[in-house]
Ligand SMILES: CC(=O)SCCNC(=O)CCNC(=O)[C@H](O)C(C)(C)COP(=O)(O)OP(=O)(O)OC[C@H]1O[C@@H](n2cnc3c(N)ncnc32)[C@H](O)[C@@H]1OP(=O)(O)O
C-alpha cells in the first residue's frame with residue numbers, strides 16, 4: 001500500500017454540486033464570476049440544493065421558507081449566555097450551539113429525504129441567528145430577532161447590528177456569501193460527507209464540518225489575515241514583516257491553495273470589494289497594505305491570495321468584529337455542506353480509506369509489573 005500525504009490529488013467522490021477545472025470554479029455548471037456579479041445568496045442556495053436556478057415564484061417561496069425558519073429556540077440562546085463568554089471563540093460557540101439545536105428538533109434523527117431537506121432549511125436559516133446572537137450576547141446586548149422580508153444578507157447584518165444595512169453593505173455582503181457558498185471537496189465538506197456516510201444525522205454532519213472549518217489552514221485563516229494586517233499596521237512595514245516571516249518559515253495567512261496553483265478565481269472579486277469598501281470607510285490603508293503584501297508574497301514565494309485574504313479587509317470595512325469572520329464563512333458554506341450531505345445520502349457508501357502502517361512489527365507483550 002502507498003499513500004499520498006493529505007490525500008493530494010486523490011479523487012474521493014463524484015459530485016455535481018460544484019467543480020474546479022483548470023482553475024475555473026463553477027456551482028453546478030454556473031461560473032462563479034457570473035454568480036458573484038448577478039446572483040442573490042438565496043438563489044445560489046436553491047441552485048446548490050436543487051441543481052437548477054429558481055424561477056420568481058420558487059425564489060420567493062424559498063426565501064420566505066428560510067426567513068420563517070430563522071428563529072432559534074430560547075434554550076439554545078440561553079445556553080450561549082452560560083458560556084464563559086470572554087474565553088470562547090465564536091466558532092466554538094457556533095459548533096456547540098448547532099449541536100445543541102439538534103436536541104430541540106424532534107426530527108433530528110429522521111432520515112427520509114423530505115425530513116433531511118426540512119433540516120437543511122432549518123440549519124441554513126438558524127446559523128446566522130446563532131452567530132449574531134452570540135456576537136451580541138458577549139457585548140452585553142440582547143439578540144435581535146430575525147426580520148421577515150429582508151434578504152438573507154440584509155437580515156444577517158440587521159441581526160448583528162440592530163439596524164438595517166445600507167444598500168452598499170447589503171450588496172457587498174451578499175456577494176461575499178455567494179463567493180463562499182461551495183468549493184468542491186474542501187476539508188470541511190469532506191468532513192461533513194465522511195460523517196453522514198456513516199448514516200449519522202444532518203446536525204452531526206454540520207457540527208463536524210464547523211469543527212473542520214475553524215482551523216487556520218482552512219476557514220480560520222480569514223481572521224488571522226486581519227490579525228496580520230493589524231500587526232503590520234502600515235504598508236511601509238509590510239516588506240520587512242513578510243520577508244522575515246518567510247525566512248522563518250511562517251505561513252502567510254490567506255496565501256496558497258491545495259488546488260489552485262495559478263490563483264483563486266474568487267480573490268479578484270474580494271480584492272475589488274476591498275478597494276471599494278475601504279474607500280467608502282476612508283480606510284484605504286487596509287486595501288493598500290493588502291495589495292502590498294500580495295505583491296511581496298507573490299514575488300518572494302510565487303504564492304497567490306486565496307479567498308481568505310481580501311475577505312479580511314472586506315469584513316473589517318463592514319464593521320464586523322474580527323473573530324466573527326470565520327463564523328460568517330460558516331453562514332455561507334453551510335449551504336454547500338448541506339448540498340453535499342444531501343448528495344451523499346442519495347447514493348451513500350461508507351467512506352473508509354486505509355492507512356499505511358509505519359509502526360513497529362511483532363512486538364512482544366510485557367506484563368505491567370515488568371514495564
Ligand atoms: C478557504 C480555505 O481554506 S483557503 C486556504 C486558507 N488557508 C490559508 O490561507 C493558510 C495559509 N496557506 C497554507 O497553509 C497552504 O497554502 C494551504 C494549507 C492552503 C495549502 O497547503 P498545501 O497544498 O498542503 O501546501 P503545503 O502546506 O504543503 O505547502 C507547500 C509549500 O508552500 C509553502 N506554503 C504554502 N502556503 C504558504 C503560505 N501561505 N505562506 C508561506 N509558505 C507557504 C509551504 O511552506 C511549503 O513549502 P516547502 O515545500 O518549502 O515546505
Ligand SMILES: O=C([O-])CC(=O)C(=O)O
Nearest residue numbers: 182183185186187258307
Ligand atoms: O478548497 C479548499 O481546499 C479550501 C477553499 O478554498 C474553500 O473551502 O473555499
